[in-house]
Amino acid sequence: MAVYMHHLFLTTALAVLAVAATAAGNDSDSAALLSFKSSIKDPTAALSSWTTTSPPCTAAATSISTWAGVICLRGSVWGLQLEHSGLSGQIDVASLERLKSLRTISFMNNSFEGAIPAFNKLGALKALFLSNNKFSGEIPDATFEGMLSLKKLHLSHNQFSGKIPESLVELPRLIELRMEDNRFTGAIPEFQQKNLQVLKLSENALEGPIPSSFHKLDPSYFAGNKALCDPPLAPCSSTSPPQPTATSPPPPxxxxxxxxxxxxxxxxxxxxxxxxxxxxxxxxxxxxxxxxRRSPRQDSLENRTPSSLQKKASLKDEIYSMQGSPEHSLSGVSRKQGEPATKLSFLKDRGERFELQDLLKASAEILGSGCFGASYKAALPSSRTMMVVKRFRQMNNLGKEEFQEHMRRFERLDHPNLLPVVAYYYRKEEKLLVSNYVSRGSLAVHLHSSTRRGQPALDWPTRLKIVKGISRGLLYLYQELPTLITPHGHLKSSNVLLDDSFEPLLNDYGLVPVINQESAEELMVAYKSPEHLQNARITKKTDIWCLGVLILEILTGKFPASFLQKGHSGDRDRDMAMWLQTIEDSSTDAAVFDKEMKAPENGVGEMAKLLKIGLACCEADVEKRMELKDAVEKIEEVKE
Structure with missing residues (x-):
C-alpha cells in the first residue's frame, strides 16, 4: 500500500509539474507576442484577438490557438502567419527571440519597410517569408549567419539592392531561395548547398555567367536580368576573337x-x-x-525488351502496357522520343530535383487504380528514391492559372500528418501529382487485408494513435485552408497512409475545387454525406462526418456500406443509416469492436469513449453535429 501511495504521489506531482510548465510556457509566449504586437502598427486591428484573457496556445495535447495568425505545436508557439494584414512599423526581433519553439515566420503582403531586421538572432528558424513588403537597402553579408536550420527564405517583391549576401552561400539546409523583383546587382555567387533546388532571381540587375550548378533550372528563374548569361539563358558572348589553331584551315x-x-x-x-x-x-x-502513321502504343511495345525475366519496366512502358485502357494511358504526356511536353512544377523541395522524362524512364510498377485514375511507384534512376505518380483525368474544373494558384496553396502546408505534394504536371486533358512513396501503404489495407497479407492486425494503441494523427492533420487543413468549404473532401481509409512508425499521413486532400463537379459528386466521399444526399450541398461540417465514419471503421474493422454500394443514392443513404444505427445500438456491447484489435480489458471503456465521439461526428443533422475543434479535443482526451 505504501509503495502504491508513493507511486501515486510521484505521478500526481509529475502531472502538476507538467501542467505548471505548460502554463509557464504559455505565459512566456503570451508576454513575448504582446511585446511584439506593441512594436508594430496594426491599422486594421488584425491582431485584436491577441489579449491577456486567453493564452496563445491551449494544452500541449491539442495545440489549438485562438490568436489570429499564431500556429501552435505541443502547446507552444511554433509559427506566425501574419499575412495580408496591413502591418507596418518595426519588427521587434528581440521579442520573437523569447519564443523558444518558433520555427516559421510569414509577414508576406504587408507594409513593413526599411532595412531587413536581424533575423539571425532566431537561429532555429526553418522558414522566413518576407515577400511583398517595402523592405529596402543593401543586405549586409552577415545577415543570415548562424541560421543553420533555415530551409526556405522568400524576399521577393521588395526593394532590396546591392549584392546577394555571402552568408546565404553556406547555409547547410537551404533548399528554396526567392529574391525576384528586387534591385540586386553583381554576380550570382557559387552556392555550396547540394540540395538548393529553387533559386528565383528574376527581375533584378544581376550580371555575369550563371554558375554551372544552376544550368538545369527553369529559365524563368533568371529572366529580367539583362546582363546574365549562360544556361539556362543565352551563352555569354566572347570579348575577344577566336585564335587560329593548328587544325584551323588557312585563310582564303x-x-x-x-x-x-x-x-x-x-x-x-x-x-x-x-x-x-x-x-x-x-x-x-x-x-x-x-x-x-504508327500509333504511340505500337512504337512503345516494339521498343520494349522482349525478356520474360524483366520484372519491372519503365514508367512509360508500364503505363502503355495496360492495353490501351484510358485509365492507364499517358499518350500525349511525352513528345518525340520521350521528351517531356513541359516541366514538372515543384512544390516541395525536400528531396532531389528531377524531370518528367526521369519519371517516364524510371523503373516502375502500378500500385492500383483508384476512383480518379491509376497510381504508379517509380524509382528515380539517379538515387533509386521511390516516388508515387497519380494520374487524374477529371481535374478540369479550373483554368491553368487558377489551377496553378490552387497548387501553390499546398506549397506552405507542413504538418507531420499530411503527405506533401512534391510536384505536379499540368496538361489541359490530364494532370499528374507526384508525392513520396510510403512503404506501409494505406490504412484500408491494414484494417481489411492485413491477415491475408501475413501482417499482424492493428492493436488498440496503434489505432488510437492513428485516429489522433488523422484528427490533427484535418484540423491543420481547416486552419491553413480556411476558404475551402471542405479542406479535405475525400477522407477515407484508403486515403490515409501509414509510415514506418504507423503515423498516419492524409492524402488526396484539397481536391474539391479542381475536380470536375460531376466527377466529384459521383466519386468523392464528401458528396456521400447526409447533407448532400438530402439537400445537394456540402458544408464546413462535411469533413467531420467523414472523420466520424472513419473512426467507426477503425474501431469496428468493417467497411462503411455506402463506400461499397454503387446503386442509387437513396440506397446508399439507407444502407449508411442502417450501418450507423447498428453500431449505435451496439455501442455498449464490447462485441461491436474489431476482434483483431485485441484490446486489454481496461481499454474497453476508452474505446467506447472514442466510439461515441465517432457517432457524434456522424450526426445526420448538420446543426447537431460536433464541431471539429471539440472533436479533436475529446479525441486527445482518450487514453490507451
Whole structure:
C-alpha cells in the first residue's frame, strides 16, 4: 500500500509539474507576442484577438490557438502567419527571440519597410517569408549567419539592392531561395548547398555567367536580368576573337591567286553540297511522315525488351502496357522520343530535383487504380528514391492559372500528418501529382487485408494513435485552408497512409475545387454525406462526418456500406443509416469492436469513449453535429 501511495504521489506531482510548465510556457509566449504586437502598427486591428484573457496556445495535447495568425505545436508557439494584414512599423526581433519553439515566420503582403531586421538572432528558424513588403537597402553579408536550420527564405517583391549576401552561400539546409523583383546587382555567387533546388532571381540587375550548378533550372528563374548569361539563358558572348589553331584551315587566298577558275570550282562544290542536303531533307521528311502513321502504343511495345525475366519496366512502358485502357494511358504526356511536353512544377523541395522524362524512364510498377485514375511507384534512376505518380483525368474544373494558384496553396502546408505534394504536371486533358512513396501503404489495407497479407492486425494503441494523427492533420487543413468549404473532401481509409512508425499521413486532400463537379459528386466521399444526399450541398461540417465514419471503421474493422454500394443514392443513404444505427445500438456491447484489435480489458471503456465521439461526428443533422475543434479535443482526451 505504501509503495502504491508513493507511486501515486510521484505521478500526481509529475502531472502538476507538467501542467505548471505548460502554463509557464504559455505565459512566456503570451508576454513575448504582446511585446511584439506593441512594436508594430496594426491599422486594421488584425491582431485584436491577441489579449491577456486567453493564452496563445491551449494544452500541449491539442495545440489549438485562438490568436489570429499564431500556429501552435505541443502547446507552444511554433509559427506566425501574419499575412495580408496591413502591418507596418518595426519588427521587434528581440521579442520573437523569447519564443523558444518558433520555427516559421510569414509577414508576406504587408507594409513593413526599411532595412531587413536581424533575423539571425532566431537561429532555429526553418522558414522566413518576407515577400511583398517595402523592405529596402543593401543586405549586409552577415545577415543570415548562424541560421543553420533555415530551409526556405522568400524576399521577393521588395526593394532590396546591392549584392546577394555571402552568408546565404553556406547555409547547410537551404533548399528554396526567392529574391525576384528586387534591385540586386553583381554576380550570382557559387552556392555550396547540394540540395538548393529553387533559386528565383528574376527581375533584378544581376550580371555575369550563371554558375554551372544552376544550368538545369527553369529559365524563368533568371529572366529580367539583362546582363546574365549562360544556361539556362543565352551563352555569354566572347570579348575577344577566336585564335587560329593548328587544325584551323588557312585563310582564303587573296590577290591574283583568287582566279575565275577557282571561283567556278567553289560554285560547283557548293551546288553539289546543296543538292545532297536537299535530298537528305526530303528523305527525313518521308521518314517522319511514315513514323507519324504508327500509333504511340505500337512504337512503345516494339521498343520494349522482349525478356520474360524483366520484372519491372519503365514508367512509360508500364503505363502503355495496360492495353490501351484510358485509365492507364499517358499518350500525349511525352513528345518525340520521350521528351517531356513541359516541366514538372515543384512544390516541395525536400528531396532531389528531377524531370518528367526521369519519371517516364524510371523503373516502375502500378500500385492500383483508384476512383480518379491509376497510381504508379517509380524509382528515380539517379538515387533509386521511390516516388508515387497519380494520374487524374477529371481535374478540369479550373483554368491553368487558377489551377496553378490552387497548387501553390499546398506549397506552405507542413504538418507531420499530411503527405506533401512534391510536384505536379499540368496538361489541359490530364494532370499528374507526384508525392513520396510510403512503404506501409494505406490504412484500408491494414484494417481489411492485413491477415491475408501475413501482417499482424492493428492493436488498440496503434489505432488510437492513428485516429489522433488523422484528427490533427484535418484540423491543420481547416486552419491553413480556411476558404475551402471542405479542406479535405475525400477522407477515407484508403486515403490515409501509414509510415514506418504507423503515423498516419492524409492524402488526396484539397481536391474539391479542381475536380470536375460531376466527377466529384459521383466519386468523392464528401458528396456521400447526409447533407448532400438530402439537400445537394456540402458544408464546413462535411469533413467531420467523414472523420466520424472513419473512426467507426477503425474501431469496428468493417467497411462503411455506402463506400461499397454503387446503386442509387437513396440506397446508399439507407444502407449508411442502417450501418450507423447498428453500431449505435451496439455501442455498449464490447462485441461491436474489431476482434483483431485485441484490446486489454481496461481499454474497453476508452474505446467506447472514442466510439461515441465517432457517432457524434456522424450526426445526420448538420446543426447537431460536433464541431471539429471539440472533436479533436475529446479525441486527445482518450487514453490507451
Amino acid at each position: 587566298p587573296s590577290g591574283k591567286n583568287n582566279s575565275p577558275s577557282n571561283r567556278t570550282t567553289i560554285i560547283v562544290v557548293l551546288e553539289v553540297v546543296l543538292g545532297l542536303a536537299l535530298l537528305l531533307a526530303v528523305a527525313l521528311l518521308i521518314f517522319c511522315l511514315l513514323r507519324r
